[in-house]
Amino acid sequence: MDANGGIEIERKFDVDELTPLPRLNDLPGVQAIAQPVTFDLEAVYFDTIDLVLSAAHITLRRRTGGDDAGWHLKLPEAAGRRREIHAPLGGDGQGEADAVPESLAQLVRVYVRDAPLVPVARLRTTRDVHALIGAGGETLAVLCDDRVRADRLIDQPASAAWREWEIELVDGPEDMLDAGQAVLAAAGILVSRHASKLARTLGDRLPAEPPQDERRPTPTGPAGNVLVASLGEQIDVIRAQDPQVRQHATGSVHAMRVAVRRLRSVLATYRSLVDPTVVQHLRSELGWLAAVLGGSRDEEVLQRRLTGLLDREPPVLLLGPIRARLETRSETDADTAGHTLVTALNTHRYFRLLDALDALVATPPFTATADQDARVVAPALVAKEWKRLRRAVHRAAETVPGPERDLALHEVRKRAKRLRYAAETAHPLNPKRAARVSGFAQKLQTMLGDQHDSVIARERLLRRGGVDAYLRGENTFSYGRLHAQEQQKAADAEALFWKAWTNRP
Known part of the structure; x- marks a missing residue:
């Protein structure tokens, strides 16, 4: 072109x-x-x-x-x-x-x-x-x-x-x-x-201009307006990022993936406001799209992380063709993930998902709860997400360190993310409170995101790096050294999380 x-x-x-x-x-x-x-x-x-x-x-x-x-x-x-x-x-x-x-x-x-x-x-x-x-x-x-x-x-x-x-x-x-x-x-x-x-x-x-949406969220307005406004914002992001993803624009996959995750999360938080069959179907399809986007995005993050590790190492400690091996594997996986993503964006499944999202915003199948005051419904739903986060943290605290703890902390991260998105939907109702909650949740999400990225990087270094290098008869010293560095980064990130949680607002 x-x-x-x-x-x-x-x-x-x-x-x-x-x-x-x-x-x-x-x-x-x-x-x-x-x-x-x-x-x-x-x-x-x-x-x-x-x-x-x-x-x-x-x-x-x-x-x-x-x-x-x-x-x-x-x-x-x-x-x-x-x-x-x-x-x-x-x-x-x-x-x-x-x-x-x-x-x-x-x-x-x-x-x-x-x-x-x-x-x-x-x-x-x-x-x-x-x-x-x-x-x-x-x-x-x-x-x-x-x-x-x-x-x-x-x-x-x-x-x-x-x-x-x-x-x-x-x-x-x-x-x-x-x-x-x-x-x-x-x-x-x-x-x-x-x-x-x-x-x-x-x-x-010529199609007429759509009427100005009168469903602006206000404290005394219906709770359904809060949901529709949030959904509309994220659908607009998908619409804007779709062509960017197809052109492989920097940051586009991440932006679209975040929008999809926000949609899925908000639908879960506000599920009581919408026909449950619609929510279940949309969350399932959004989960599929998020996974496809995730394959490409995760490879981007991993590639950048491993490159940073290699660049910070003294050359004398990089034994064997470790850089070439890791870069080749990352490039291959990134190409495969990118091709899979663009293919998915041309499927009937994706198009029908877009149709369903448009229909949800245009004519939402609300329940009676959606007609209640937003200032009553939204804070209660945000409070429920707080409770879910606390339960997830409690389970993680009782889990022994290792792979099980990593999975438990990943679940905490997902709960923190859902709390953040829920609080952001309530911003028009109580900006100060929403900003305080969403800011804290985002801090937890960032700390545990670093911890989770370390888990993924260690898996690549061990199974797709060190083990393969060993079987090829190559020196595995550098793989082990980088693995240990990532293990320490994960421990540091987890320590920061527990400190932040202890001092939560």
Whole structure:
């Protein structure tokens, strides 16, 4: 995929056929206006039949003509900004020349899921491009004078024609758009009522903006609002991180995994508010997705931990090919986990999970408890998580040191994490109390996370490192040394945990 493009910052204006161009030289920093260049453009827009991309303000098109012919995917980032990703005409070697390149289709899969992408509109545009030149000869922005002929291809096809102007920044500052808008407004030219050419083409078939969610959590509001708000936040994270995971962006797997775990945890805490069959199904499917994400994420963490161990060791103490062995094993396991993850993100199982999450937020199957005051229900549920954490700590304290203690402490960590997430959902109700509880739980989670990572690292050093090296007749001294260091780190982390627990708020 050609990932050229970047951030698109532009504004559109409605004009009629006889509207003359304003004096663009009056814009700050503009020294000259280049001679206009004319292009004949044709763009075919792709979406699902029910226009899920348009509803999400995403544009996917195939353009011919002009100096940017190719496939364009525009993803919204903020008001007036869109991230644009390109792919060449003729596909990317993964499909037919006229089909959406798989490299782009993957980036919208979290929206379209397994629905086919089909042509929904065709636009033919005669474009006169006026480049606004700065003092150093740089192009600050361009004004595009577009005469458009548009055809809607789905659901009662229709045609339309219009003229519009578009000012798009190139190397100019963002406040140049405000100045340009002011110049045009003085001439009676207003910002377009349409977000895009596609929106104008689709007309009344464009999906309506969803109503503002009135289920904002408040102390005297229903407890169900607390749950829905929390679920919605994490679903948005999944939607944002899915394309990043497919592009192997740094940190994306971790962010998506945390969102999935939060969803699963919050559903467990608030299970009394929702139909139990729905909760059971969703927690099961979220557990599956978390495990797939975990395979990739855990390998990232382990690889970074082992590399740190090796880098801190004096070279004289690294006997045999220990670095090459560990790095090769980590790279192999990371590649396998990454492939497994992307494969899972293209399955019907994943898509149906996304459907179910959307349905849960849109029309939650609440029980009567969800209608009770949030200030009564939420604190009681957080208190239950506190009790579960205390019981888990008590069991760990009674467990003999060794593998059984490690498992017990891992259970404590999971309980601390659930308490943290539960407290965070209650933040709108009592910010100070929620912050105090969640902060303490996060501290425990971090300490025991380090302890658990040490357990995993020791398993790799012993079973997949030292034992294999021994069987190959290689020196195992360095494996044993690193294993001992990790054992001490685990003991230190556990000691910090017990100290923190003794001084808990």
